[in-house]
Amino acid sequence: MSASYRWLGLPIEASSYAHSIDYGLLLIHAAMLLIFVLWGIFFAYLLVRYRQREGVPATRDDARHGWGSLIPDLIVMVFEIALIVFYAIPVWSRIKVDEPMGKVNTIDIVAQQFAWNVHYPGPDGKFGKADPKLVSFTNPIGLDLKDPAAKDDIVLANEIHLPVGVPTLFNLSSLDVIHDFSIAAFRVKQDIVPGMMIPVWVTPTKVGTYELYCAQLCGFGHSLMHGRVIVQSQKDYQAWLKSMAPVQTIAAQPANSANSF
Amino acid sequence: METSHHNQSWLRKYVFSTDHKTIGLQYMFTALTMLLIGFIFMMIMRWQIAFPDLPIPVLGRWLPARLAPNGVMTGAFYNSLGAMHGTIMVFFGIVPLAVGAFGNYIVPLQIGAPDMAFPRLNMLSYWLYFSAAVFILASFFLPGGAAQSGWTSYPPLADFNPGQTSWILAMILVITSSLLGAINFLTTIINMRAPGMTLWRMPIFVWSEFVSSVLLLLAFPPLEAGSVLQLMDRVMHTSFFLPKEVMLFGVLYKGSGGGQPLLWQHLFWFLAHPEVYILVLPPMGIVAEIIANNTRRPPHGYKIIISSMLFIGALSFVVWAHHMFLSGMSPVLANFFLVTTMIISVPSVAILTCLIYSLRGGSIRFNTPMLYALAFLPMFGIGGLTGLPLGLTPTDIYLHDTYYVIGHFHYIVVTGSIIAMFGGLYFWFPKFFGRKMNDTLGKIHFWGSLVCMNGIFFPMFITGMAGESRRLWVPTAQVHDLAVQPWNVVSSISAWALFLFQLPFIYNFFHSLFYGEKTVENPWHATTLDWACPSPPPHGNFAEPVRVYRGPYEYSLPGAKHDWLPQNLESEAAL
């Protein structure tokens, strides 16, 4: 279980379900390799054995009905059914359908061309209302500062802090076009669609700094849309939270910001 | 049966022809040119991918500053090249070559018909395609430039991005061309088979074109409708795909709202999934023809192959949302598409198995077409196998929108479809032009292309597995790509080398057109009707009405003097 993911060149497994996904990747690739090698050997054998030779005509297989050739298909079908029933449906359900139990950290992510706005609810645990009409350079998510729940909210750009071992629910939304919230080390990926609020949950399992990036073409700045995910111990995380002044809108625009076009 | 064709002006005979063979060649030359252009776009992109900060050599100086200031392309230009590469290759390259060129030329011959059912409609189809091709290339020079929202054109990005309107208009033209073509193919295959040519005596290639035509007929209209809706969004400012509050670079769009971005994705993929089977079935048919001919025996499991093609055709309509597992659609709905996607892999495996088994008991001739047909088998195998982790929902979470996907589908369309069609070109060149292509140059083309194609696309599985995303103008901007960037360089160098290996092919093709060794009616000793007429066939194809006496692959009959017996000969005595 140790570093088996390394065989495929995968990034470190830093979330609670990363291993489930890696397990599937390893299993399938092992099967693919086996299938390819076996068929490859058979194929090479046929090419040599049945090459055109003087005085040796081809033979037809009129007598046989050809059903025997469907045995590889049967094996593939059984393998696939097993994969679906025992692996794909349960794991997919766990990751995309189930909701985390117990104490859950909730963060709103508001994606835009070409930055990630990260919205924390603050000590009161309530998210302040946001309105696109209020979006401005200093208020990128359009937080309604008159809303009492918004007074202690924290809004960052391109940086997420998370406590290790705590399930976190991300509420994903977009201001403009379709983006995709992707953290390779967590094996998290989800399209963000304007007009929808899409939940994604993950439990980080290793302290460290990871990369967040956009994985759906969102315009000419798509490749530059990334940020940092900093997973800290619970103590460090609480200290960081306290250190963040409320409603601190760090208007950090990426260097190639379109606003300067 | 024939009306008079003497004294046709050059324009009527070669340009506005209604003869399926001339139209087939027109499609061929146009499609090969479009494939080359799409390839050139990719070669330019591959410089940026391999060396993101370096100015493009030679071309960098010629490109206008708005596309490539100081010779380094902008993100917008990169996205344009990417969107156009995909669009051109799929809609203007592979399908016109597989269906418009090979289908048009070969299908009427293989069923013993004098032409297609609607010759004038056929001509219209070609000129619609040609106009669409000119228009889509011209879009680079229109204000705003060419489309830059991916060949997938997802709104809201595509509703606002420049270049998209010309993309939509070109697509409407090419879709109309395809629809008219599909009607022609289906009517011809159903209604115009020669006496004795029952459905179960049709060559596998004809069946593959039949299934592809059904897919074209029924799957394209939803995309056409969707394109009309996107056009309305752009030109009439409707909001079919736009929710109420959507912004464009911080400015709220004053639209009516009420639309859904996911609607486009459903409409697009409803076509685009059957489309990928259209990309691969006719080439599979070509491979089957070449293998039967060069193993000197009937393919293994003719009925299994045909049934599998029909099953794939039907199922292809219910798998589309495996492209949308992570799109935001209901995860529970994803399970349905997971199951149908796994099911559709079974007939594909069946066809590949039958084709490999066809080698057993054969007397294999390793000429140039056969090399291509043989290479198709393991290469399509890799493409198909790598579809497994993509079709399974949990593993797709990690691999979606990475280079792994790009590797998967390029193995199918490049080392699959294009390799098969190269084989078809070498195979049928004698029929088209009455001359043979040079075999040595053909083999150089084959080995060079095969190695380089693998050099381009195999590394993509490695970079994709490391997490490298698709459509990255600056791949090194994502930290986890830095470790695998050398593989991007390998892919790029292989791409440029692949271009060099096409030069012997281009030279071989044109040189053989005029100076190739002259050939007889049936140089490959084949059994199908396309080889039972002169090379090239005259207007009307067959000197006498054709009658079919047996199946399409009667090779190596026991006790016969020759190892092939054509479908249209009453007995061996006539050979």
Place this chain on the structure above:
Amino acid sequence: MMSEAAAMDMPHVGSSTGVTNAKLGIWLFLASEVMLFSTLFTTYIILRLGSSSWPRGWNVLNVPMGTLNTLVLITSSVTVVMAYAKAVERKRGQFRLFMGLTIALGVAFLIIKGFEWGAHFKAGEFPSSSIFLAAYFTMTGLHALHVIGGLITNSILLVLSEKQWDHPLFVGRVEAAGLYWHFVDIVWIFLFPALYLL
């Protein structure tokens, strides 16, 4: 016609189907058209189900005009059948009468539609005004384009009845055009209740 000389007369009755190429061709074409309009209807359903407030058709659209148009099209389907019957019976004069009536009714449909649309535009109701209107204009607009296509086809046949009345494929072409016209009518019969009455 110049292309007649170059294009060959294809053997036009399938040996196994017994159906002419033209008939098979038009049915295949109609299959693709069904897919096209089904997509629009599906879009309409999805957008309506996903919307928080969708107006009642009769509050936005002119139901009397829509009803009149429905009657116009249904009548034109009757006249096109009569035209086909007269072509089969080889009565050129009556064929021309009924085909002319069909064309006139089609034109009337478009004129009535033009008045409807004009009234909407005057009231500031455009496709961009609401998702309902976007759907209404797009679906009736695409339908109208198909009506125009049918008008062109029928007019060509009317003109060709001069020179090509005795061509062996003429009656088959009239039948194919009639089938297409019926399809255009059927689409409207779905459009009208979906947009105006629900």
